[in-house]
Amino acid sequence: MTDPDRSQLPTPPWQRHPPERTRRRGREPITREAIVETALRLLDKDGLDELSMRRLADELDTGAASLYWHVGSKDGLLELIFDRVIGEVELPTPEPDRWQEQLKEVARAGRAMILRHRDIVRISIGRIPMGPNALRASEGLFAILRTGGVPDELAVTAHHLLFALINGFTLDETTGLGVEVEGPPDEQAANAARDYVAVLPAEQFPNLVAVSEHFGHTDNDQSFDLLLDLFVDGLAQRVHTEPGKRATASKRTGSSLPRRPS
Numbered sequence: 001m002t003d004p005d006r007s008q009l010p011t012p013p014w015q016r017h018p019p020e021r022t023r024r025r026g027r028e029p030i031t032r033e034a035i036v037e038t039a040l041r042l043l044d045k046d047g048l049d050e051l052s053m054r055r056l057a058d059e060l061d062t063g064a065a066s067l068y069w070h071v072g073s074k075d076g077l078l079e080l081i082f083d084r085v086i087g088e089v090e091l092p093t094p095e096p097d098r099w100q101e102q103l104k105e106v107a108r109a110g111r112a113m114i115l116r117h118r119d120i121v122r123i124s125i126g127r128i129p130m131g132p133n134a135l136r137a138s139e140g141l142f143a144i145l146r147t148g149g150v151p152d153e154l155a156v157t158a159h160h161l162l163f164a165l166i167n168g169f170t171l172d173e174t175t176g177l178g179v180e181v182e183g184p185p186d187e188q189a190a191n192a193a194r195d196y197v198a199v200l201p202a203e204q205f206p207n208l209v210a211v212s213e214h215f216g217h218t219d220n221d222q223s224f225d226l227l228l229d230l231f232v233d234g235l236a237q238r239v240h241t242e243p244g245k246r247a248t249a250s251k252r253t254g255s256s257l258p259r260r261p262s
Contacts, residue, residue, distance in 0.1 A: 009132060030062055032070045036080045040117070043081065048119035053077070078123045083131030085120055088113045091140030099148025100236055104228045106141060107166055111224060114170040121171045150239050158235050165231055169224055190217035 038059055043051050053074055057064045071077040089109045092102050114120050129138075138159065145155040194215035202209045 009135070030060060030066060030070070032080065035060065035067060035070055035077070036084050039077055040081050040084060043120075044116075044118050048122055079127060079131070082120065082123050082127060082129065083133045085113055085117050086129060086131070086137055087133035088116075089137055091137060092144070094143045094147035096147050096149070099144050099150075100232045102144050103141075103148075103162070103232050103235075104225075106144070107162060107228055108224070110163075110166045111170055114166070114174065118174065121167050121174055124167060148239075150235070151242060154235075154238060154242070162231070165227060169227060173220060187217035190215065 035056070039051060039056050042056065042059065053064045053067050056077075057067055060067075067077070071080060089106065092105060095102065141159055141162070142155055145158060146152065150158060194212055197205075197208050197215050198212035200209055200212075
């Protein structure tokens, strides 16, 4: 299935960019896609704080007015960048017996996408993702949840919480990414915290001292997988205890899922 046609989608009330436009008179055309791709490259290279409409215009050898004509504002540009990177996440075809593992696969793919693109989590804060790629991703995620028998109301809550889980974890991972800061690297800092907690007065902090040896640096991949296990296992348990509300997605929507074209 092809990507959603923007021209056929209603405009979200909070959309910050104008409808897509095609060309400028008397000059070689510049496209919204070229603007977004160039902006994303600059974002990945130097970060959100260094991304400006003036610098982007210079990079594209055009005027800032041309950029505003295509994207409306810097906020509109960030909205388009956000939807662009969401499009990198592959969605599997739903398998009822594997819905829990597929949910974890989507979450891992989302985290990997964020780690590829600097400051994307910062851009996502306060935005309601309703661009074509975001809609495709949500449609695919709901297909997995509903095919797995998750009740509709719980599926909506799980959808929101899964993205909150991913964003919260990766915000900590990407804060200061690529920026020199004072102090030791993460592993040294974690081990320093471990050593500090270990020498606290045991009579005042008996529990902290007791667990101090586990304060050392941990593998982020393992920590994320544990967090996913806790979330998905809890969700599956909730579905199991509410059998009367189980969804019948295969009857309502079919088991097929729009996949991102290669």
